Amino acid sequence: MMAQHLKDKQPDLGITDRDVLCVAVAGLCHDLGHGPWSHVWDGMFIPEVLRREPERLQHLQGWTHEKGSEMLFNALVKDNNIQLQQEDFDFIKALIAGEPLRTPHEKIFLFDIVANKRNGLDVDKFDYIHRDSHTVGSPISISLDRIINSARVLDNQICYDIKDANHIYEICAARFKLHKIFYNHKSAKAIEYMIIDALLAADPHMNIVQRIDNPKSYLYLTDSILERIEESESDELEPARAIIDRIRVRDLYQCVDYKCISWPARRPFLEYITPQRIVDAANALAQESGQDVDILKDDVVVDSSIMHYGMKQSNPLDSVKFYSKRSADVCAHPQPGDYSLLMPTYFAEVLLRIFSKNKNVFGIVQAGYRKVLKDLQEAIESGRIKACDPAECSPTCACACHFAPLIQDVPAIMLTDIDDLASAPTPPATEAPSTPKAKAHSRQGSFSFSGMGGGTGGSASTPFFNNNSFTTVPPNYVPPSPSAAAAKNRKPRSKVLQNKDRNVSGSGNSSMESIGSVDSASTTTLVAGSGGSGSSGSLIKNKKRERDDDGEGAPVTEREVKKHRLKG
Template sequence: MDASPEWKVFYDPVHGHIEMHPLLVTIIDTPQFQRLRNIKQLGGGYYVFPGASHNRFEHSIGVAHLAGKLVQGLRTRQSLDITDTDELCVKIAGLCHDLGHGPFSHVFEVFMKELNPSSEWKHEEASVRMFEYLAEVNGISHVMRKDYGFQDQDFQFINELIYGPNPPGSKNLGDSHSWPYEGRPREKSYLYQIVANHTTGIDVDKMDYFSRDCHHLGIKCNFSHERYLVFARVCNDKIHGAQICMRDKEAMNMYELFHIRSLLHHTIYHHRVTKAVENMIVDALIAAENHFRLGDKNLTISAAVNDPSTYMNLTDVILQQILHSSGTELSTARRITERIFNRNFYKFIGGKTFEPDDVKLLDNAEKWKAKLRVWIEHVQKEASGQQPPFTADEFKVMPIKINYGMKNKNPIESLGFYKKDDPHEPIQLSKDEVSYLLPGKFAEIKVMLFYKGQDKDVVELAKRHSRKLWEELQQAPEDQ
């Protein structure tokens, strides 16, 4: 490793010239971070939108940049007890928060869940492990301690910024009382609202990927993260403690953040063809799970997440590896992958949007699968034996929860505001201070139905009777 790294300038299409601290440059130049060049930001979206070619690599650099800008702005505008080490920790967390993403980003989390429904694995967990591995094998942890004065508490702080309270490997460094973090005291609670904000969902991670996704997709983003960085301020609330608040006149800008989130989820992230492709990627990985081995330890795909040295080898490239495999044991996975590259995707049968309370059974996979079987029986009965036989396994129901980031709550209600003439006192804004044209509801469920087979007659038959499935899903479980 270079003993005397220097500040470097990266040119980013979203943020322009980004100046990076030498320690961050050292992290970027490791194989563990470079791995992110081969993980698409939008998963299967690149198979639909030609501009969606960006990767987790550039997003992570952008988050580190915005995190640094926000901390520096707070330090400049206010007399806060933010140290150079605090600032560096926040930047590192922004840079490393996505180290744990698997192939095709969030698609891999779906794979892990479908493979094992009881799995609680999230990429943030793997990010913490990968950061610790990166720092150790490249000698960076030694440099952080020796040259920058990092202590155990600082490493804990970085992990908490990425994961939240009680990250993997927590050492219980002290009496946490009712404060769930060990890395920094309650007095610095606002630092935990920068990279991954568990209070309001307003953080620089979202600000970067919304701006970046819109840029690459050619969509206008009306939210201004530049204005957020300028008007963000720390206020002390008796209940919530020190928190990042926003100028009252910026309320509509903050609503735009969640409006663009909703728009992207509806039109891009959950586009019908995007979801068809991602379903196929998940099915290919499941089919390959017991036959595809990784690294010197010969681990399966799912086992690799617990071993950073093996997980290093797991990127989007896995589809090409499956495609070019020759063993019969991978024939099913290879056939699905060939369909993807031939653009012979699963067929979209139909979709419908519900209010969450209308389809509560979607939270229970067994219950909605039972409803799917009832619907299949109905369709086959209507076909009167004239269609080829088909089963529920050939169909895929996808319940997709879309909200403003806090389930059915308005996240802006959790955000403190301040007025120009009293910048130290956090307040809540009423509708007559913002607008009566604001959303009245903040969550919905979009249900999509796909057919995995290739029989055109089955597709047409299923489409004709899709309304019956929506009726089934709206029936209460006790009606079964």
Template sequence: MSSQPTKRRKVDGSLPLTSLANNHFDFANLENWTPDDICNYLTAKGFADEAPLFKEQEISGKFLDKLTEDLLRKMGVSTSKTRLLKMLKEVHNLKNLCDVARTKVPVDSLKVFNDPIHGQIELHPLCVQIIDTPQFQRLRYIKQLGCAYLVFPGAAHNRFEHSLGVCHLAGKLCRTLQKKQQDLNITEKDVLCVEIAGLCHDLGHGPFSHMFDQLFIPVTLPDSEWRHEDASIAMLDHLIKANHLDSVFADYGLHDQDISFIMDLIDKPKKQNNKRLPYKGCAKDKSFLYEIVANKRNGIDVDKWDYIMRDCHNLGISSSFDCNRLMTFFRVNEVEGEKQICARDKGNLSDMFHARYNLHRRAYQHKVTKIIEIMLVEALVKANDHFLVKGEEGKMLKMSEAIHDMVAYTNMTDDIILQIMRSDNPALAESRRILEMVQRRQLYKFIGQTQRLPPKSVYKEEEEIMKEEIIQAQELENMDGEQLTADQLIIHIVDLNFGKGGKNPIKEVRFYSKANPQEAVLLRKDQVSQLLPEHFAEQQIRVYCKRREDKYINKAHECFQSWCDKKNYTVQKAENDVLDSSEATMEVSTTDVSWLQDTQTPEKQRIPDTEFQ
């Protein structure tokens, strides 16, 4: 009988005992060091004359971080100030060595996840401890692409698996840079912090992902500046406290300063008064770590890499983007006194931005996806005052209030739609009616779309004006019976770009050459590709009608055509018009890039760029 294979040890959060080969000092258990251990360590480090004093004073490992220059002198350490400070630095450095030793764990303590995008990925035991909490498991019940799943049956993936993928890629990129450029001094603690940031970056997403923070919250809390990143940080803090993970973090060498660093990696604080904020838990020479999970500089980060590959896979859209190749040719160089991640493979980088644009054009901004979003938001807004969620200390909160209470927010998932539909509360009757319309595919009708000629852009406050203008285009003398009204129309503005508004994202990227890898340079657009468009943003104006009767649809078509004629706009066929509202095939035409606008975002309120990720 063949012997059974050795099973992988279960990850239970217990601290693995590790020791460093050199001198065999067990830094992972520094608190348990005896005065003899301290004496032996200092002797090995060249402080043989002073080491016995630590033994005489019975200084053990747990007291090391309390030692100061004055205390050392009181102990009888009589040596030059330079040597004294050197010894003190060596003593305090033990704490860092302890943290590093705790962070690094044996390979057999890593947990393996089988992922359809990245294959078998191994995660640190602390990451597993975070995953195995109600706050993180909540992400299993939030669709990655929100309402797109109701149009594309393959888009069934959730924020949960995306978060695991980002964690994996974050660690992989860190280790690639660590191996390639050892002078960067990337520690195991740095890697773990970046991995946790990748794992937790989407903890704050609400029901149906971006539908909640970009459509529902602006309607219910119009003056709020809340973003899902704010909730990610608040949820991580709540997760740690609610599950008593402070001690587990400490067991692996992560303390309050490191947790603050992780939160900054998720959402880097903005500059105040044009001054750069101090780095928390991270030395200035490691500022490049902020560009791995959420790159505010140019949008090239592992979050984007994972969602492009994962969404393309589940939507059935082909893409030539290869994050592994891009990662291989990354290196860190100093740019204007700050270290930045620089690229060499400009072609693959261009593929990444085109893939993102293509996903928005073909799936995220699909005309049926957007109208379902609008209808679901309408239902949730009507339910907001009547559908309450239990928060901290049993307080009942509106859905819009739950964003500030992580106990309540933990219970906010895509399931709220089903809860409303199953409710017999008369106050929710109108919300149920709208949700049942979505279920029966009785959607608001798409009338048509057009574009305002560049360089003009459309602003949020113009939507109501547009509706009134379209209604006024009716030829009243030819109208029989009930008239079409402005409140029966919906205007939706679609923003399509390459991730940086009207800017060329490549302009924000520093490149290096094989011949001169230490020099970071900017490239002209023609050095990247002759196929890049002249402009990098376009807007589409879409019109929908809430009334589904033929006579209203015909009136809406006539009014929209008349309005476009007066404005000298061209009525365009939506590129996914080939799709019936119940279909999910991807046969679409090519976007006319000649309409792309190279514009800066003005002071007026711009229609938000619906960034699904």
């Protein structure tokens, strides 16, 4: 659609039907190489296997799903005896990989359509953001047709109308939202790690990873591999089956703690906070407190999910050129004031989460993680570890490197209105009194620099080192099992529900008496079928009742009964 639009709107570009067809084929085939569970396979499972067995799997180093797509495309063309010119064949594969240098004689702007490595704005992103946001019930209110119709080739790249800059920004923001809320949801991430562990346990016996360089074997490597492991009765696959059973009964790996880290401050956290350090700290704390636990390195997962707008820490719109209807043949990068000034300092962050595979050590693993976090803070404050990368850091970020000069005692700071900041000479007493300035609002005590959190008087605390008060549990805490939690949250059956065989009339005193007999703290209103129908069916609805001054539940009125009868 994008290629056809450019061909129709700008015939001077010389786009041919052959170009449109090659772009369409590349768009359809560019994700063929994704394995089971998409990015879980090529972004988590494959790297972990290669890390564990680098020598045996040396021939698979550097494997990506784009390479898998090319492999399957080669097999598809060969097995089906598709007659393609070699230059078309090479062009399609270069489009899939997003590598224009492989075919330098082709129109370079066409590479912005399928796998855009210039700014990330391609039809693949348009498609999955629109699809996934609609699937999860939070559809974006942006017309993708409008964005595509806005596209225009200038300076050998795809540009957009400046009036659509905010719409494009919203697409990038929607990408971040999907990653933040849905793709990286703690339960989804826990299940992903459990799937990886199941595959790792099964791989030595099923040769799973070896299939990625064999197109015929890889073709049948789908999500159904979990079912194949489950139905197996092999003793070697018992550990993998046990993990899958835990997924089925919702006995998931537990997220014991989490913290958001700004982009420039990420490196020391990612390098210092490791499963081994957490396990060592947790075992030491358990020994001190007399807890009889023995935590292993494999019991803990340190997950660092990078979430961004599409171009890591950079504003993706900085890499997009725009034009205006008054100068349709001239393009330029926009300034922030051209579309909005409400921009984050960084367009990426890291969500650091600690998972425990064994729920029985939930509390002590959290305590171990927090001990490691405290050790990291002390190492940064002493200068043994650099807080962040100066090349990526800005003076307005909340990184620890900026509070070094501020940790001395800081006097109380008075915050005033902006008018009070302008000093003016005191008028002579003989002149008419000047209009009084706005009254200053004095706030004494702590002062937060760039969102660091608590006051800086002698403290080097930032949000990265503060303990998460919403996740804090005692070191001996053990979460309830899924079945126990379900039983605890199950609502008790009311007397009316226990007597479900009784038919309640839709009118008259008997129905009012039945309704009035329900416990006033959580009234269950029983409304018969529509009046006069003779139906014995009933609508049961739980409704919280406000208590009056005497502590009794407010009575159910005849009007409410009629209202619920109409709803039924």
